[in-house]
Amino acid sequence: MTLTFGVIGAGRIGQLHISYLQTHKDVKIKWISDLNCDKMEEWIAQAGIENKTKDHRDIINDPEVDAIIICSPTDTHVDIIKEASAQGKHIFCEKPISMSLEEAEEAVEAVKKSNIKLQMGFNRRFDKNFKQLHSILSEGELGQIQTLRITSRDPEPPPIEYIKRSGGLFMDMTIHDFDMARYLMQSEIVEVYASGDALVNPEIAEYDDIDTALITLKFENGSIAMIENCRRSVYGYDQRIEILGDNGAIDVGNEQSSTLNYHRVDGIRRDSPPYFFLERYSDAYKVEMNDFIDAILNDTDVLCSIEDGYKAQQIALKCQESLKTNQPQKL
Amino acid sequence: MTLTFGVIGAGRIGQLHISYLQTHKDVKIKWISDLNCDKMEEWIAQAGIENKTKDHRDIINDPEVDAIIICSPTDTHVDIIKEASAQGKHIFCEKPISMSLEEAEEAVEAVKKSNIKLQMGFNRRFDKNFKQLHSILSEGELGQIQTLRITSRDPEPPPIEYIKRSGGLFMDMTIHDFDMARYLMQSEIVEVYASGDALVNPEIAEYDDIDTALITLKFENGSIAMIENCRRSVYGYDQRIEILGDNGAIDVGNEQSSTLNYHRVDGIRRDSPPYFFLERYSDAYKVEMNDFIDAILNDTDVLCSIEDGYKAQQIALKCQESLKTNQPQKL
Amino acid sequence: MTLTFGVIGAGRIGQLHISYLQTHKDVKIKWISDLNCDKMEEWIAQAGIENKTKDHRDIINDPEVDAIIICSPTDTHVDIIKEASAQGKHIFCEKPISMSLEEAEEAVEAVKKSNIKLQMGFNRRFDKNFKQLHSILSEGELGQIQTLRITSRDPEPPPIEYIKRSGGLFMDMTIHDFDMARYLMQSEIVEVYASGDALVNPEIAEYDDIDTALITLKFENGSIAMIENCRRSVYGYDQRIEILGDNGAIDVGNEQSSTLNYHRVDGIRRDSPPYFFLERYSDAYKVEMNDFIDAILNDTDVLCSIEDGYKAQQIALKCQESLKTNQPQKL
Amino acid sequence: MTLTFGVIGAGRIGQLHISYLQTHKDVKIKWISDLNCDKMEEWIAQAGIENKTKDHRDIINDPEVDAIIICSPTDTHVDIIKEASAQGKHIFCEKPISMSLEEAEEAVEAVKKSNIKLQMGFNRRFDKNFKQLHSILSEGELGQIQTLRITSRDPEPPPIEYIKRSGGLFMDMTIHDFDMARYLMQSEIVEVYASGDALVNPEIAEYDDIDTALITLKFENGSIAMIENCRRSVYGYDQRIEILGDNGAIDVGNEQSSTLNYHRVDGIRRDSPPYFFLERYSDAYKVEMNDFIDAILNDTDVLCSIEDGYKAQQIALKCQESLKTNQPQKL
Incomplete structure (x- = not known):
């Protein structure tokens, strides 16, 4: 068909x-x-x-x-x-x-x-590594979770023109991490505390936005989490996750651009991770589209629904409030 | 067109x-x-x-x-x-x-x-990592080369029926490594010494073949090289290269199946490399076909010619002779 | 003498x-x-x-x-x-x-x-890896710092008897991390926000203490930092630091107990890091004592003074207050 | 006493x-x-x-x-x-x-x-990593062994004056690897084939010596092995071992000088391994002396005897013969 x-x-x-x-x-x-x-x-x-x-x-x-x-x-x-x-x-x-x-x-x-069917474009849920982590967590292999940490750094800040219309760091960039946190933890976020500043490009502050953030999340199941965002990591797109539980920890590192190691007088070098999201998530974009098509053809549930989109947006807005008031915000 | x-x-x-x-x-x-x-x-x-x-x-x-x-x-x-x-x-x-x-x-x-145009199916030349190594070597970044080492291990031996018609380990399996050695070293092989045995499956010896080999190669430019083959590595397809030169060394490791690290009581575990050639070289198969089509459409040289096929075959036959006589063989 | x-x-x-x-x-x-x-x-x-x-x-x-x-x-x-x-x-x-x-x-x-001379026993300052990081930061190689992250997890919780007299997680365990944060950032902490809970052993909550914490720090120089503590990581003592700046990032990983990698059917395994502080910091304990003796003999400044001890203690107390009130606390 | x-x-x-x-x-x-x-x-x-x-x-x-x-x-x-x-x-x-x-x-x-008691100074047997590998092999965890590979590269060639009196590469440098091969394989070497040349410093050839070698070893138990030596690896002392058996492979990598990883625009760098044997084997030198003292005090066997010294020397001499004649040599 x-x-x-x-x-x-x-x-x-x-x-x-x-x-x-x-x-x-x-x-x-x-x-x-x-x-x-x-x-x-x-x-x-x-x-x-x-x-x-x-x-x-x-x-x-x-x-x-x-x-x-x-x-x-x-x-x-x-x-x-x-x-x-x-x-x-x-x-x-x-x-x-x-x-x-x-x-x-x-x-x-x-x-x-x-x-x-409505599927939200949270492409990272479809990355094979994060899917594998999700599946391990679903099976309970780690036991109860104590902490989750998400690192998400862009290689370079977008133009100021983009920043102006972006809705702010939390709505534009962290929203992916809010969704990832919910997806992995399989529990709802009940409180957030956000701190951050325009530490990379002070001009961003003029538009009431930030480029660096550390966010604390508390979950219904008692676990706590931290998200770190920065609009610039000169060594490339940094997308890592760590989770600690009763039976151990799992970390999901960056993909490697090549498998070469250069051994030189000044040390051992390997290539930086893929440059940005188009390179890093190229497979994930295909998988998400595939899943959407499958959901339509087979009349099955989508992996991330409009409710997931709503929740992530709600958390982003609470983080904006937390940053403004310097107070934790309940959901 | x-x-x-x-x-x-x-x-x-x-x-x-x-x-x-x-x-x-x-x-x-x-x-x-x-x-x-x-x-x-x-x-x-x-x-x-x-x-x-x-x-x-x-x-x-x-x-x-x-x-x-x-x-x-x-x-x-x-x-x-x-x-x-x-x-x-x-x-x-x-x-x-x-x-x-x-x-x-x-x-x-x-x-x-x-x-x-005739292009030989030496798919590994089209792997992005080995191409990158080739390009670094072509630019002379390592200076003179002292040694090259190629590790090539299959996850499991083929059925005896396949072994019988395979032409032997050197013709069937090592032939890829002979081609890789020439491709990377950009100098001709002038002598070989092969040792090996049926150490994985003794039945293979009944068909006058081996499943494990260590081969020494001498090149026209004076460099020396070693190829190791084994028909079985239970942890997956092992495809690695190391090269040592005046200015340092480069090693090309295995691709990783995932970026997860599991930290448990009994140690830190990561996933095995891709299982076999279909998984490991899936991109290389596309690139080689693409290159072939490009060579036809643009009337350019193929990256590996029938002469390359002939050379690799000649080396394989010399290795068979070396193994039989336990003597180095000149080409 | x-x-x-x-x-x-x-x-x-x-x-x-x-x-x-x-x-x-x-x-x-x-x-x-x-x-x-x-x-x-x-x-x-x-x-x-x-x-x-x-x-x-x-x-x-x-x-x-x-x-x-x-x-x-x-x-x-x-x-x-x-x-x-x-x-x-x-x-x-x-x-x-x-x-x-x-x-x-x-x-x-x-x-x-x-x-x-009075030298405080902040042994981690004397670890060769963290010293090397400190020296790189002192020379300004990373430029302005955006974020610092300290992970400090013990292999297992101490007995409840110890917990009772410990002064609480922040005073007993995190105090090392507060000192490390000041030592590396070379700027004073001006605000803290602490979250945490008894997620490993609920009995710890009965003594008004926690075993897991995520702490946000703001520095005078504008940088922000995160400390994660947990009283239990079943895979051993986890002592890592990451820092992000204008010119790149540096991460300091765990020491390895051995250089062996085991390639098996179920993946690639390496040994867990050293079990606890006595193993991990055995050299640092010697170096700190050596430095103390040198400071006396040569009448030079100690690397960590009683003022450093005072500052770390002050931060710990502010974190206790932050945890209790669920409010950021200024210093 | x-x-x-x-x-x-x-x-x-x-x-x-x-x-x-x-x-x-x-x-x-x-x-x-x-x-x-x-x-x-x-x-x-x-x-x-x-x-x-x-x-x-x-x-x-x-x-x-x-x-x-x-x-x-x-x-x-x-x-x-x-x-x-x-x-x-x-x-x-x-x-x-x-x-x-x-x-x-x-x-x-x-x-x-x-x-x-006479104990030979084969210090590498006392390195904790190689000891651990030996112990795993003694317990038969890998099953039958197919191949063993020893890489041993010095950071730079010794002065020509040293070369003259050294007894040649095999007697001076490879002798450690011959001993390691016997120690790990727990089987005797029955045949050798050596190839090599003065590829780093041609002056070494004037003294009938080489600076680069690839040696094939055959063992009584059927396993085969390869040793690679080079008098120069500009990135530091390279001391690695790999072994492949029925149940998997183990590789023993180089020690790391620090646990720092530098993430920069041009890639991810870590420090080179310890510079040379004094740095790399500083603990092993202590352990070997300790073991010698213990053997005297407790009247127990030494870990490496004069017979081990004799065997390694015999293999070195056979390799010299193999190199000269370009023929495999039986022991």
């Missing part, structure tokens, strides 16, 4: 999803919608996509379309989700749902009332 | 190449030839290949065919190469060319007289 | 210092004082120490004594420091100075008025 | 042994003999050794002396062993016994007739 897709938003991440969807035997991409689609004619032609539009409603209203991929700016997500779910289209939505919790709730409600 | 391919031999490795060729935008697989093709109807249909035959000449004589992939048994290689090169078909040929050096020479001559 | 020493408190750590001091060419141990010294006759004789007493004043009042080592219970430290400094004896004092900040201040004052 | 020692030869290695023996509670060093002892007065005085002589017979004839340490040039070893064993003195002798196999046999005979 072939599923007909429409992709809304053809920026970097939209194009990434398209390039994989095109190789999938059960998928046909019929539509692309982007405000700049006039300037993308060549790319769209090369990609072999029949229809382009500036209005995503053309996609949502096409009865042939089975599913949409939302990669447009965050402030469009909720409306698209509401419209598409009303039309019975399955939805893959990049994070976050919205900057506003009230709006996000409306989206959650809309999806609940419909019969569609 | 689309190249039309025929694949001769649809066993495990033939099917591997087909599965990648099918995703290549410039390739159409028109033919498959296999003696058992009657039993493979379903697979061939699913693979979307139009024509099947038991006689590879149907492929070679089809004027529409641009290139063939030879994955049939070794004793068919030379005839196919001679016929196909006479018809101007480009050839990708799995190793070895032949069990006989005289026959291999005929194949080399046939290719020389033609205008075709 | 030979220095005459008296050791006050001959428990585990006292005996450790004695065993090293005995091999030092410039040291003679003349006295040992311990309330249980009657039961230790054999050990004292074997150690070749001339005089034993239950009253440490015998040592302090002996004009031949140049320096004392304080390894007695914490509640005796301040009095001994005051008495010994009044008598001009140099002092090596195990941490903490006291459970009370007021008392600790008195000790600091007493030392200030005297002309003696 | 105190053992009275005399040390014959006060060069670098003699002084190393003296410095440790001086800290041993059961040892008194009464004598030192060295042809240059007149120039060493200050050092001898500082070391607190009562008597010095140019004639080692003064030591051997002193009835108070229990044991001697032979660190004088190789050509003096056999005479000293014969004389000392006749006088009932226990002997610790640096390798090799002699350059001549006939002379070595005389020494073996002399020791056999006496009742003394």
Whole structure:
């Protein structure tokens, strides 16, 4: 059976999803919608996509379309989700749902009332290493968990223009780590305490944002966790997790770019980890799309739902409050 | 421009190449030839290949065919190469060319007289790590080389039935290492000394073969090298290289299956390397096919030629002689 | 020149210092004082120490004594420091100075008025790896620091009897990490936020203590830090540090107990790190004693002073307050 | 009980042994003999050794002396062993016994007739990592062994003056690896094949010696082994072992100089291994001396006997023959 897709938003991440969807035997991409689609004619032609539009409603209203991929700016997500779910289209939505919790709730409600699958784009859940860790934890091999630590550092800060519209570090970057923490711990976060500052680029502070953060999380099951974020690690994208339990600890290190070790007068060198998320999670992006397609075809649950998106967003907002007040915040 | 391919031999490795060729935008697989093709109807249909035959000449004589992939048994290689090169078909040929050096020479001559590209299936040259090592060595970063060491261990011995027809350890398994040694050292081997025995499975000795070997190589440039082979390493496929030069050493370790480290009462454990060649070299198989297609489309040199195949075969035969006589053998 | 020493408190750590001091060419141990010294006759004789007493004043009042080592219970430290400094004896004092900040201040004052050297027993400063990190940071190689992370996990919780008299996790265990944080960051801590619980042994909660903690530190220079403590890591003593700066990151891993790697069917195993502090810091204990002796002989500054002891204690107390109030605390 | 020692030869290695023996509670060093002892007065005085002589017979004839340490040039070893064993003195002798196999046999005979302990200075047997490997192999955990590989590379070649008197690479450097191979495999070597050249410093070839070697060993138990030597590895002393058996493989890596990892723009760096044998085997030198003293005091067997010294020497000479003739040599 072939599923007909429409992709809304053809920026970097939209194009990434398209390039994989095109190789999938059960998928046909019929539509692309982007405000700049006039300037993308060549790319769209090369990609072999029949229809382009500036209005995503053309996609949502096409009865042939089975599913949409939302990669447009965050402030469009909720409306698209509401419209598409009303039309019975399955939805893959990049994070976050919205900057506003009230709006996000409306989206959650809309999806609940419909019969569609909605999968959030928390790509890291689909990384083979983190999946393996999740599976070990699900089986209880570590016993009770005492602490969880997530390190997530970008290789370099985005341009200030991006920062301005990003929703802030917690909503833009840490949101992945909030989701990962919930996914691994399999317990809800009940309190957060966030500290941080613009330690890499002071200009970021002018836009009321930070580039470095240490966040303490408390879970319903009593475990505690720490997330560290920084917008810059000059040695590449740093994505590590450590967990300590009754029966031992597991750490998930960075992927290695090569298996070479250089033994020189000045020491032993190996290559830095993959540069950024496109390199690090290239497989995970495929797996998440595959899982979404499987969920539609087999009518099974998605691995990360709109509720997961809502929770991560809620935690991000509580962290913003904690940072502002310098007080722990309960959820 | 689309190249039309025929694949001769649809066993495990033939099917591997087909599965990648099918995703290549410039390739159409028109033919498959296999003696058992009657039993493979379903697979061939699913693979979307139009024509099947038991006689590879149907492929070679089809004027529409641009290139063939030879994955049939070794004793068919030379005839196919001679016929196909006479018809101007480009050839990708799995190793070895032949069990006989005289026959291999005929194949080399046939290719020389033609205008075709022939690429040998020394897949390891296309592994990103070994390529990176090759490139560092080409740039002379290590200075003069003193020693090279290649470790190549299979996870488990093949069935005795396979051993019987394999041509022996040197021709079947070490041939990859002989090619790697030449590729990396960029100098010719001038002498070999081989020792070895059936230390894993004594039954292998009954067929005049061995399962464990240590081989010393001397190169024209004065460097010396060692290859270690074993048909069994219970912890998985072990593919490592070390090289020592004036300015330091480089070692190329095994790929890791995951980035998890388990810290337990009894020590720190990480996962074994990928199980065998299909897992370890899955990318290399794609890259070699890509390079072959590029060489045809752009009329450039292949990365490993029939002469490379001939050399590796010659060294394998000299090692057989060395093992039998317990004497070093000059090339 | 030979220095005459008296050791006050001959428990585990006292005996450790004695065993090293005995091999030092410039040291003679003349006295040992311990309330249980009657039961230790054999050990004292074997150690070749001339005089034993239950009253440490015998040592302090002996004009031949140049320096004392304080390894007695914490509640005796301040009095001994005051008495010994009044008598001009140099002092090596195990941490903490006291459970009370007021008392600790008195000790600091007493030392200030005297002309003696007082070195606190923060043994980790003398570990070669952490010293190397300190030296790299002192030279500014990393540029500005964004984050520091200290992991400090004991292999197993002490007996409840020990817990009761320990002063609590922060004063007993984390105090080393507070000192390490100040030593490495070379800036003062201005705020703390502590979270934690009795997640390993709930009985510990009955004595108003915790066994697992995550602590956020803010520094005068703007950097932020995290300390993780746990009273149990079944895979051995876990002592790691990570620091991120403008020019990269440095992580200091655990020492390895052996250099063996076992490659088996179920993965690759290496030995756990050294079991606990006596194994992990055996060299550091020698170096700290050596440095103390050198400071006396050459009249140079000690590497960690009573002020360092006071600061660490102050931070520990603020963390206790933070934990109790669930509020960040300023220093 | 105190053992009275005399040390014959006060060069670098003699002084190393003296410095440790001086800290041993059961040892008194009464004598030192060295042809240059007149120039060493200050050092001898500082070391607190009562008597010095140019004639080692003064030591051997002193009835108070229990044991001697032979660190004088190789050509003096056999005479000293014969004389000392006749006088009932226990002997610790640096390798090799002699350059001549006939002379070595005389020494073996002399020791056999006496009742003394003679321990050869194969210090690597006393390294904790190699001991651990030996113990695992003794317990048969790996099952039958297929291959053993020993890598032994010095950081830089010795001066040509040293090379001239060294007895050649096999006798001077590889002799340790021959002993290690026998120690670990617990089976005798029955055949050798040696290849090598002066690839680091061509001047070494003028003295009929080599600086790089690859040696194949065959054992009585059927296993095969490879030793690699090079007089130069610019990244430090490289001392590694790998062994492959039925149930897996074990590799023993280099010790690490520090536990720091530097993550920079150009990759991840760690420190080189310890520079040379004095740093790498500092503990092993103590353990071997300790074991020798224990063997005397408890009348137990030494861990490496004069027969072990003889065997290693015999293998070295066979390798010289193999290199000269380019033929495998049987033992």
